[in-house]
Amino acid sequence: MKMKKWLSFLLAAVLAALCLAGCGGNQNSAxxxxxxxxxxxxxxxxxxxxxxxxxxxxxxxxxxxxxxxxxxxxxxxxxxxxxxxxxxxxxxxxxxxxxxxxxxxxxxxxxxxxxxxxxxxxxxxxxxxxxxxxxxxxxxxxxxxxxxxxxxxxxxxxxxxxMATQYGWIYRKDIADKYNIDMSQYKSFEDLEPVLAMIKENEPEMNYPIDWSIDTAPFTLYQSENFIFKDGTYPDDTVMNIFGTPEFKQACETARDFYEKGYVRSDVLTATDQLQRMKEGKTFVMLQPIKPGKVQELFKDSTYQFAQTGVTQPMIDYxxxxxxxxxxxxxxxxxxxxxxxxxxxxxxxxxxxxxxxxxxxxxxxxxxxxxxxxxxxxxxxxxxxxxxxxxxxxxxxxxxxxxxxxxxxxxxxxxxxxSRVNKFLLEANDDVEQRQAEISNVIDKYKKQLVVGAVDPETTIPEFLEQLDVVGVQEQIQYNQEQYDAYLKTLEQ
CATH class of the missing domain: 3.40.190.10 (Periplasmic binding protein-like II)
Structure with missing residues (x-):
């Protein structure tokens, strides 16, 4: 699916950026x-x-x-x-x-x-x-x-x-060599599916061909970081609720499809040992944040050979x-x-x-x-x-x-x-704290189970969006838009 060039709104990142109640200052004035x-x-x-x-x-x-x-x-x-x-x-x-x-x-x-x-x-x-x-x-x-x-x-x-952020595939090189798989040719989870199906059929000793967590699932390639899609595209400067975009829905549908086909582990919602299982050779591929030498850092003492290849472009983000x-x-x-x-x-x-x-x-x-x-x-x-x-x-x-x-x-x-938004921060506003807390609670309830494929997006996303509206997501979007517009003006100076 072609990436729509929207300026997206990732509520979770916004929550982290807003100021909590507090006071104080540098106590070393002298x-x-x-x-x-x-x-x-x-x-x-x-x-x-x-x-x-x-x-x-x-x-x-x-x-x-x-x-x-x-x-x-x-x-x-x-x-x-x-x-x-x-x-x-x-x-x-x-x-x-x-x-x-x-x-x-x-x-x-x-x-x-x-x-x-x-x-x-x-x-x-x-x-x-x-x-x-x-x-x-x-x-x-x-x-x-x-x-x-x-x-x-x-x-x-x-x-x-x-200083750059890039996502890419980390994979078992011996398996890729065995089947003559060029992992650099695959730029999405959807493109990768035929490879996963082949490995699932031909490598029964592997528990599953792919694994992920909330931060390395299909949504990772779509999700925004501080109002920008990870591919670095810039849309019409409109702040949006990314959880209501077609990209979010497609990512969740892909995760669910892979989950139901057995490409990814059934306990993916609660699992915390993804890297260890990869190290033990029980998984073929994972999406990970990468940099030069990342494979050596993660799997230097593994008995298996691993390699990496980029999927997204390196970007200096926030x-x-x-x-x-x-x-x-x-x-x-x-x-x-x-x-x-x-x-x-x-x-x-x-x-x-x-x-x-x-x-x-x-x-x-x-x-x-x-x-x-x-x-x-x-x-x-x-x-x-x-x-x-x-x-x-x-x-x-x-x-x-x-x-x-x-x-x-x-x-x-x-x-x-x-990234032109790598210096953007929302200003502190005490009036939005309660709303922010309520939005955060809703995201915590729905986001992970959706992005890892543990629930049906057809029924769960509408419920998710309805609950976000109840706690004031539209008001928050308007607030963020005002802040972002002011930031863009500073770039013109």
């Missing part, structure tokens, strides 16, 4: 400035929270880091690792209770960067960009920091990594600047010193690799100048979390990765299409 060329006499401990699995030998890294930083900026660093399952709740509890910490991972999808920034949870960094963070700021591609701003102000530094960030807490007692540490983290290869790989000879073996081999059961390895911590272009690669991965990432960013 910031003590420091000489960038001097090492301060007084030591300061940085209390840093990472979204990563706890490491048994983290104290060794802290000791090495503290020794290295003592004569540079005179800080000690306390590394607190929280699993992704714990991170959001723990950090939001600390923020809401106004508890002290210095530095943390934040994102639009985790720790609610936009709303917490508006509520005063993080230090504004604009005044630091020409001083304490000057070297870091110089390393970003043009426009990325603007994508990170909230109402014109920068409250966190984006991790310098792949997640470019807010998908992974480091933010200084408004409760920090010395935000300037923390900013100086953040600058070192993003510009000093020794510090970045110490934090992600650990200590040479203890946690990894260095193969050559740019390549390392992790030591099993060493007690420390945060390399899988590097994308949440700091400039990935400083990273030592592992032997499981392609040697030119970092060059590929740079090219990936350079060739990506720039």
């Amino acid at each position: 910031v003590v400035e420091e000489d960038m060329n001097q090492c301060p006499e007084d030591s300061y401990e940085i209390n840093w929270y990472l979204m990563a699995e706890p490491q048994s030998d983290v104290h060794s890294i802290e000791a090495a880091l503290n020794d290295y930083l003592k004569d540079k900026i005179n800080v000690t660093v306390k590394i607190n690792c929280l699993s992704s399952a714990q991170y959001g709740q723990k950090m939001n509890t600390m923020i809401n209770a106004n508890e002290y910490f210095d530095l943390c991972f934040a994102a639009r999808w985790m720790l609610d960067y936009v709303n917490n920034a508006r509520a005063g949870a993080f230090v504004a960094l604009d005044d630091y960009l020409d001083s304490y963070l000057k070297d870091t700021a110089a390393g970003y591609n043009e426009g990325i920091l603007d994508c990170s701003r909230v109402d014109g102000t920068l409250y966190a530094l984006p991790v310098n990594k792949e 997640l470019a600047g807010t998908g992974s960030m480091q933010a200084i807490s408004a409760t920090s007692k010395n935000p300037v010193r923390v900013a100086r540490f953040l600058n070192i983290l993003n510009t000093d290869p020794y510090v970045k690799n110490l934090v992600i790989h650990g200590i040479e000879g203890k946690h990894y073996t260095k193969i050559d100048e740019k390549t390392v081999e992790p030591i099993e059961n060493s007690g420390y390895d945060l390399y899988a979390d590097s994308w949440t911590i700091g400039n990935v272009f400083l990273d030592y690669l592992t032997t499981a990765e392609e040697p030119d991965k970092l060059e590929q990432l740079k090219q990936f960013n350079a060739e990506a299409k720039d």
Whole structure:
């Protein structure tokens, strides 16, 4: 089905963008400035929270880091690792209770960067960009920091990594080679169906030929992200309820059809082990967000061969600047010193690799100048979390990765299409909070079961749309349209 060039309205993204009730502001109004060329006499401990699995030998890294930083900026660093399952709740509890910490991972999808920034949870960094963070700021591609701003102000530094978003097929290469399947020729789930039918018939040891979750189902190729279809098309600037579009209906019908034909697992609504099953060779293909080296990251220790190919065009969307960030807490007692540490983290290869790989000879073996081999059961390895911590272009690669991965990432960013809506945010409005909560509840009730194919769209979509109308979706669309029109005018200036 040809994509209609509409400007769509994804209510779930809108809910994330609107401000929750809150007040506050930067509690460090009297910031003590420091000489960038001097090492301060007084030591300061940085209390840093990472979204990563706890490491048994983290104290060794802290000791090495503290020794290295003592004569540079005179800080000690306390590394607190929280699993992704714990991170959001723990950090939001600390923020809401106004508890002290210095530095943390934040994102639009985790720790609610936009709303917490508006509520005063993080230090504004604009005044630091020409001083304490000057070297870091110089390393970003043009426009990325603007994508990170909230109402014109920068409250966190984006991790310098792949900035584009692209979706593609990740698939078992051995199976594709066996049947001479060129996966690059398939640009939709509908196109892929004959392949799935053939594999289901000829590869009985596979539980199912395809798998997906709510974020990687057929709807993913249609759905909007901050009012834009993922293929990057721009329509007539009309905000719409995407759940009422023909594209949404077709995506749900495709998912339901595949579900009923047994191409996808029957417990898809509740399953959480999609990647593990893929790793075990029990699935042929999945749609995933991809980048250079993604297959090696996901399946480096699998016994099967996997490959990837793009379906959508790489695009610099709203997640470019807010998908992974480091933010200084408004409760920090010395935000300037923390900013100086953040600058070192993003510009000093020794510090970045110490934090992600650990200590040479203890946690990894260095193969050559740019390549390392992790030591099993060493007690420390945060390399899988590097994308949440700091400039990935400083990273030592592992032997499981392609040697030119970092060059590929740079090219990936350079060739990506720039979305004109990647700086758009809805303004806070207390009057819409109740309506937003009610809309969110309706979406949570219906969306997942529809997009994964667990229910009949013919009967469920009309019910879904009716319930959205009851809770005020049309009023919300009008509100969003006014906000978007105002944003478009700023682009003309």
